[in-house]
Amino acid sequence: xxxxxxxxxxxxxxxxxxxxxxxxxxxxxxxxxxxxxxxxxxxxxxxxxxxxxxxxxxxxxxxxxxxxxxxxxxxxxxxxxxxxxxxxxxxxxxxxxxxxxxxxxxxxxxxxxxxxxxxxxxxxxxxxxxxxxxxxxxxxxxxxxxxxxxxxxxxxxxxxxxxxxxxxxxxxxxxxxxxxxxxxxxxxxxxxxxxxxxxxxxxxxxxxxxxxxxxxxxxxxxxxxxxxxxxxxxxxxxxxxxxxxxxxxxxxxxxxxxxxxxxxxxxxxxxxxxxxxxxxxxxxxxxxxxxxx
Amino acid sequence: xxxxxxxxxxxxxxxxxxxxxxxxxxxxxxxxxxxxxxxxxxxxxxxxxxxxxxxxxxxxxxxxxxxxxxxxxxxxxxxxxxxxxxxxxxxxxxxxxxxxxxxxxxxxxxxxxxxxxxxxxxxxxxxxxxxxxxxxxxxxxxxxxxxxxxxxxxxxxxxxxxxxxxxxxxxxxxxxxxxxxxxxxxxxxxxxxxxxxxxxxxxxxxxxxxxxxxxxxxxxxxxxxxxxxxxxxxxxxxxxxxxxxxxxxxxxxxxxxxxxxxxxxxxxxxxxxxxxxxxxxxxxxxxxxxxxxxxxxxxxxxxxxxxxxxxxxxxxxxxxx
Numbered sequence: 001x002x003x004x005x006x007x008x009x010x011x012x013x014x015x016x017x018x019x020x021x022x023x024x025x026x027x028x029x030x031x032x033x034x035x036x037x038x039x040x041x042x043x044x045x046x047x048x049x050x051x052x053x054x055x056x057x058x059x060x061x062x063x064x065x066x067x068x069x070x071x072x073x074x075x076x077x078x079x080x081x082x083x084x085x086x087x088x089x090x091x092x093x094x095x096x097x098x099x100x101x102x103x104x105x106x107x108x109x110x111x112x113x114x115x116x117x118x119x120x121x122x123x124x125x126x127x128x129x130x131x132x133x134x135x136x137x138x139x140x141x142x143x144x145x146x147x148x149x150x151x152x153x154x155x156x157x158x159x160x161x162x163x164x165x166x167x168x169x170x171x172x173x174x175x176x177x178x179x180x181x182x183x184x185x186x187x188x189x190x191x192x193x194x195x196x197x198x199x200x201x202x203x204x205x206x207x208x209x210x211x212x213x214x215x216x217x218x219x220x221x222x223x224x225x226x227x228x229x230x231x232x233x234x235x236x237x238x239x240x241x242x243x244x245x246x247x248x249x250x251x252x253x254x255x256x257x258x259x260x261x262x263x264x265x266x267x268x269x270x271x272x273x274x275x276x277x278x279x280x281x282x283x284x285x286x287x288x289x290x291x292x293x
Numbered sequence: 294x295x296x297x298x299x300x301x302x303x304x305x306x307x308x309x310x311x312x313x314x315x316x317x318x319x320x321x322x323x324x325x326x327x328x329x330x331x332x333x334x335x336x337x338x339x340x341x342x343x344x345x346x347x348x349x350x351x352x353x354x355x356x357x358x359x360x361x362x363x364x365x366x367x368x369x370x371x372x373x374x375x376x377x378x379x380x381x382x383x384x385x386x387x388x389x390x391x392x393x394x395x396x397x398x399x400x401x402x403x404x405x406x407x408x409x410x411x412x413x414x415x416x417x418x419x420x421x422x423x424x425x426x427x428x429x430x431x432x433x434x435x436x437x438x439x440x441x442x443x444x445x446x447x448x449x450x451x452x453x454x455x456x457x458x459x460x461x462x463x464x465x466x467x468x469x470x471x472x473x474x475x476x477x478x479x480x481x482x483x484x485x486x487x488x489x490x491x492x493x494x495x496x497x498x499x500x501x502x503x504x505x506x507x508x509x510x511x512x513x514x515x516x517x518x519x520x521x522x523x524x525x526x527x528x529x530x531x532x533x534x535x536x537x538x539x540x541x542x543x544x545x546x547x548x549x550x551x552x553x554x555x556x557x558x559x560x561x562x563x564x565x566x567x568x569x570x571x572x573x574x575x576x577x578x579x580x581x582x583x584x585x586x587x588x589x590x591x592x593x594x595x596x597x598x599x600x601x602x603x604x605x606x607x608x609x610x611x612x613x614x
Contacts, residue, residue, distance in 0.1 A: 028416075028417060028418055028419075031413045031416060031417055032417075032422075034409075034413050035410065035413050035414065035426055038406075038410055038430075038489050038491055039426075039429055039430070041488060041489045042430070042433055042489060042491060043433070045441075045444045045445075045448065045455075046433070046436070046444075048455060049444060060453070064453060064458065065455065065458060104337050104338050104341070105338070107334045107337075107338070108334060108335055108338040110334070111331045111334040111335055115328055115331045117324070117325070117328035117331045117332065118321055118324050118325050118328070119325075123335060123339075126339075126342075127338075127342065130342065130346050130347075130350075132599055132602070133346065133350050133595065134546075134549075134550055134594060134595055134598050135550065136550065136571055136574060136590075136591045136594040136595065137349075137350055137353045137354070137591045137592060137594070137595040138346065138349035138350050138353055138591075139349075139353075139574075139575075139578070139591065140349075140353060140356075140574075140578045140584050140587055140588055140591060141348070141349035141350075141352035141353045141356065141588070142345060142349040143578075143579075144352075144584070145344075145345070145348065145349060145352075160341070160345065161345045163341060164341035164342055164344065164345035164346055165345065165346060167338055167341070167342070168342075168346075171338070196330070224437060225437055225438045225439065227438075227439060227553045227556075227557070228553055228556075228575070232579055242437065242439070243437065243438075243439040246437075246439050246440065246443065247439060247443075247557065250443050250446075255453070257447075257453065264440045264443060264444065267437055267439075267440055268435075268436045268437060268440055271435045271436070271437065272432075272435055272436075274435075275432070275435045279428060282431070282435070283427070283428075283431060283497060
């Protein structure tokens with residue numbers, strides 16, 4: 001409201017708008033209050049996790065939820081010794097499957113988007129229909145399948161199904177994007193003598209970097225967080241991914257809260273780092289569920 | 294005339310890239326042959342989909358009608374598995390009640406709390422503040438789900454838990470419980486986990502909807518003296534019904550498929566006090582090797598999820614524009 005003082009009197013309509021706007025602005029304080037309250041409770045568990053992660057056992061017994069000195073950063077060393085292997089396994093699994101998934105999905109989506117081949121819509125429906133199939137239906141036969149294939153307790157038992165399943169949504173999203181790309185550009189390239197592969201490699205892909213980033217990040221998130229499939233297909237501790245590794249860690253270290261919480265913190269760091277560098281893609285990817293309807 | 298002449302070569306060029314010449318006289322066989330490299334592009338995708346998605350899906354539907362214990366030859370039962378499921382399996386029937394409670398609360402909480410947060414953020418004046426709050430609400434979604442589940446397990450812990458410590462702090466020692474260990478509270482503890490129930494993703498979806506409302510609509514509502522709660526109920530909510538519909542579908546599917554949380558928190562216990570159908574399927578398959586019976590539960594979940602999704606998409610009307 002101070003902004004308006006001393007300025008020439010605006011016309012009636014304007015001052016009405018300004019009045020409303022002023023009302024919105026002066027109302028902002030309680031919005032901050034409300035959001036602050038929500039955020040406080042959302043972050044409270046994480047803050048307490050970090051506090052506990054620096055405690056030894058007596059400190060936790062006496063003052064579980066407040067900061068106590070001396071801090072015990074050695075909890076992190078202890079947790080790292082156990083969790084680091086699981087993190088590495090998750091990076092290998094999610095990394096390999098995201099690379100394979102993106103390559104296959106991009107090629108298939110390109111085929112669907114740019115060539116009017118006979119049977120295109122039938123094949124595309126064959127991909128889309130899988131969006132309706134929940135994991136509950138396929139879990140048991142898929143388990144018996146990988147068992148028969150002799151894949152149990154190998155890295156491939158995760159990577160291959162992740163590539164297969166991850167393609168479905170990615171093809172759906174990428175096809176829409178590829179179709180919307182301007183065709184003139186590809187024409188021009190063809191006239192200049194580029195073959196189909198070059199058009200795809202040097203024009204299609206570079207133009208689609210950001211949407212490919214979105215589907216890649218969504219895939220990493222979902223494979224990184226998968227619990228059930230690694231749980232039923234992996235036995236050896238050396239291959240466990242982060243989710244089931246942490247679950248086993250919790251069972252083994254129950255009530256030794258300091259290192260346990262330190263392990264939870266360490267486990268959260270890789271995705272937070274990824275988020276820090278690609279927050280825009282994250283936000284788009286996470287809300288791109290909205291594309292579906 | 295001239296437009297014809299100009300357009301003709303252009304359209305010819307557009308339709309006739311080197312690889313995609315289009316002549317309607319070509320037979321189906323010729324057209325398939327012409328696009329052979331495109332089919333080649335689809336081979337790896339479909340090889341994987343057929344192996345790891347289609348084969349298990351059809352196998353799951355097929356074996357639901359068999360008694361199929363590992364190591365023994367499958368034995369056709371007709372509808373026997375389903376008969377047992379719905380008539381004689383008390384745990385399964387109990388698990389249906391549990392999953393209804395879980396799913397109902399998921400839907401209720403998903404259409405209220407994240408929407409409130411989205412409205413609060415949307416109505417902020419400063420874009421910098423809007424952006425900051427958006428990032429802050431999405432940040433917990435980046436923490437691995439298993440960490441959140443294990444943290445809530447700790448919050449509910451009977452001897453060291455945060456919830457019991459809080460109750461002691463406010464003088465309600467009588468209410469202290471081993472929340473996940475008591476048959477009376479286990480199901481409710483799992484259901485109401487996640488306070489304050491603000492999913493960052495859901496907030497973003499609502500925000501995207503609110504930002505899609507045109508400024509003219511909001512401005513004219515302001516001129517007409519419609520603001521605050523009144524605007525939320527008579528403008529915002531009707532205009533983003535599509536987002537609500539999506540959130541409800543996702544919450545229903547998430548509730549029916551959300552048995553992993555139950556598995557990690559209580560494993561369905563104590564006893565079967567917090568059993569849900571997905572977990573009952575898992576137990577039948579991987580603890581007791583009753584693959585056919587478990588497949589029947591899987592098929593039931595598939596039909597249920599698909600039915601509810603179709604009902605929602607078809608019959609919940611939205612003002613799509």
